[in-house]
Amino acid sequence: MQITATQRGILALVVGIAVFSLQDVILKRLSGDYPLYQAMIIRSLTAVPLLLIILRLFDGRLTTIATPNWALMLARGILNFVAYTAYYLGLAALPMADTVALFFTAPLFITIAAALVFRDRIGATNILALLAGFVGMLMIFNPSASVFDPAALLPVLAALGYALTQLATRVLGRTETAAAMTFWGNLTFLAGALALAAVFGSGAYDGATHPSLAFLTRGWQPMPARDLGLFMACGVIASIGLSLLTYAYRVAPSASVAPFEYSFIIWGVLWGWVFWAQLPAALAWGGIALLIGAGLLVIRAEAQTTKAAPEGAA
Template structure:
């Protein structure tokens, strides 16, 4: 995700536009989550990823052409962008295969451990300084994660670990993007990320497509290993729509972070929680229990505090 230099100060109008663009992008990605969760009981993940990738590729290529021509995709940083694509593939595959086993609100909330991981990784990898207040917020946030995962309880679901893995992978990808963003365009990073998604989804189809691993009883494993299923026109259209959504969402989020300061608009990323709760309630009759709400509020509160302290630190 592109971020602005701390030296760039956006006007109130630009900040407002950035917030609206961010909210629009997050809404689109929440619709993609809804579609994939709805399809997860009948199709394999790689099938949706292939159709999504094929649809998104020409859109992203057009973005690259507008930004600087297709030649701009081949740079000295190409291998590093492919490496970041691998990280993103692991992150989003873990997130997607959690969808059939968990309520949407739980999946989204656990994924929001990512800002906490970013804080930790910024110290370990970038050698940034983090003060005691932010460390306290990170500790509180991970306490919220533990509350939601419920280790040792009868209701423990191992798939709850997947969005946490996704959050860690996303955090690592964002750390990679901090250095890549100085020299590479958002379109180039999106292009190579999508190329990695498509290539690995095709590899998964080669392994699982014949149905040799059919029969998994757990919904997450079934979504990962199910054999190829010929989709109806409606379902194929929904899978392809995910590609359009992904490309459009990327444009909105990238533009949001280009015109407004990241420390102003980043807290609004938590609006995704609203859609996770709403879609789960409307389409799957899921509503968080008291323990779930407690974990959600702690994770979101900790993430917002970390974002606020980052804004204070940057002045």
């Protein structure tokens, strides 16, 4: 039986998401011993040669790195850096499943931001999805609980940063290749991580007790070969994962593959249970279900809008 392009795209995305989830496991496990910027620097340096190879394979030439839109590329990279930093600082303190679920408020933010920036129309389905997503987010936050961890806001900040990154991608995608944007994004990651290292690397701000704050402000730590290898593995994981996701969206319609990004939540629940014996509370399960449903509604509405658009406009 011959596999269609859409099936290949779905398979590539599902495998790419599974690969990416391993990076979350590594960084959460090591977040109590090292600062985040240390992981970022090692990850980015490892990824540079791999991304150059990927750029050569996808685009056939390396000249696409040079672009007159370098300022917009850097702005997109900074937004992505903020999103990445907020996500992993939240992951250091929160259960994996809750962190991943809160991050998947991103489709809702993308809908709102696209309406504000590009004047995209928000239909009744999108409004329903926004309301459901907001309720789901509150269920995961559980503001009625006796203790609220402010770290729960970090994955939501990450989702907002990711949404703005996607809007920048929508603009840059008209002239820039996906591989080139990934390469510039990695360089911005490296620059941002070096800036954090310059501020916190000396250890002058050591002593924070909250896991998220400690993951940010801890001084540079000596590493055994095993931990260095794990951080380098994050660079390999990121390169492979990005390649698979890029391939998925190149060969298959986005409306067909995008819903499978929610498989990330499955991995978040699984790894949280396997490595930390953490499972979402009953109320959080309901919130996760609402967020998934809201995100799928947004994706479905976008697919219907794209299908209904005139061929020239599409």
